[in-house]
Amino acid sequence: MxxxxxxxxxxxxxxxxxxxxxxxxxxxxxxxxxxxxxxxxxxxxxxxxxxxxxxxxxxxxxxxxxxxxxxSTGTSQSPVNIVQTQVKEDEALSPVQVKYSPSPVSILNNGHTIQVNLQNQDNTIILEGTAYVLQQFHFHLPSEHEVDGKHAAMELHLVHKSDDGVLAVVGVLITKGADNSELNKLWSVLPSKESEQETAVEGTFDINKLLPADLHSFRYQGSLTTPPCTEGVQWIVLENPVQWSEAQISAFGDIFPHDNRPVQHLGTREIAADQ
Ligand SMILES: [Zn+2]
Structure with a gap:
């Protein structure tokens, strides 16, 4: 180490x-x-x-x-429990536009999670007209966000940054079900030990295959879910989960039995749903 x-x-x-x-x-x-x-x-x-x-x-x-x-002192912290009956439908918001293409990636066990770093700046999302570039993605077990008080098995966080330095994180809930074959490209070189050394993943990885077909989402203003818990993060939690096999979920759980921050008070914030 x-x-x-x-x-x-x-x-x-x-x-x-x-x-x-x-x-x-x-x-x-x-x-x-x-x-x-x-x-x-x-x-x-x-x-x-x-x-x-x-x-x-x-x-x-x-x-x-x-x-x-x-x-501890922040008032707009993440994750949160998303109570669906309290979500406000917002016609001004349309689903996030995703422009991801197969990309070279490297994988890292940073002691807190498995993180996948992008070797290019070619993967972007558009949110209400603003482009955010994908920086890295990583995983939590169980999910950090709850929906109606319930965790999903895991959660994927795709961390993006705009030219102005604003962070937008897409959260994808993961439930137990079918095998995700694209994920096996990463999981075949899953680093079980913490290291500062990244491992290059052979070929390219298609991040689209980690997303559900329907990109409708819950939106709210929150924070990083890890220290320093910085606020001003735009959260996009997709309403529809994706499936991973039990073996794929337990391969992560064998390394990180749990790496989720508990849900934080929503306070005066509102959660919106795009239309
Ligand atoms: Zn995260």
Whole structure:
């Protein structure tokens, strides 16, 4: 788990190195003397270790790093429970337009999830006239969003960014059913161990095949569901789930038995449905 880069930093105190080792992030260029002189300062530019278990689980995220404050004080957090009878139909919203094409991808176990990175900027969605470019996609088990208080088996998050830096995440609920053959291209090289090293997936991957045919969605303003829980994220949770086989779901569950943040208060927000 310790990269050769980290291992070469022999001046980093052993304790600090131990803490970093579980984080899956790049260690900062630490200086042990400075750390001793300024104990009240943030431990590092390096993000604190967080997880879904024990002392670093979601209810503790805000305590772990001052950069994570929004995880407890935010008022527009994600995920949420989508109560269908309270969803407001909005004729001003039309279904998201997806422009994905088969693309070279690489896969990574970042210690929190399996993440697939795009090797190009060719996959976009159009949302009310604005283009957002797909940056990466990853998975949660069980689903993070609930519909009428119920989790799906898993949830796919496709993370997009506009030219203005606004994030739009498409959430796809996954239920147990038929095998998804395109997914096997990724799952055949599923990295079971955390690493900073990405594995290139052979050939191209067609992200369209992870989506349902019907792209109607629930829309709301929320946040990242992982630290630092940054708000201002446009959420597009597709109303229709896709199916994966039991074996495909359990292959992920063997690595991440659960990696979902619990649902957050909706507060004064409204969830809309496109038409
Ligand atoms: Zn996610």
């Amino acid at each position: 310790t990269s050769s880069k980290q291992a070469s930093r022999i001046l980093v105190p052993l304790l600090a190195l131990t803490v970093m080792a579980g984080c899956g992030n790049n260690a900062q260029n630490n200086n042990a003397d400075e750390a001793v002189k300024a104990p009240a300062a943030p431990v590092s530019a390096h993000q604190a270790h967080w997880s879904y278990e024990g002392d670093t689980s979601p209810e503790h995220w805000a305590e772990l790093d001052e950069l994570f404050t929004a995880c």
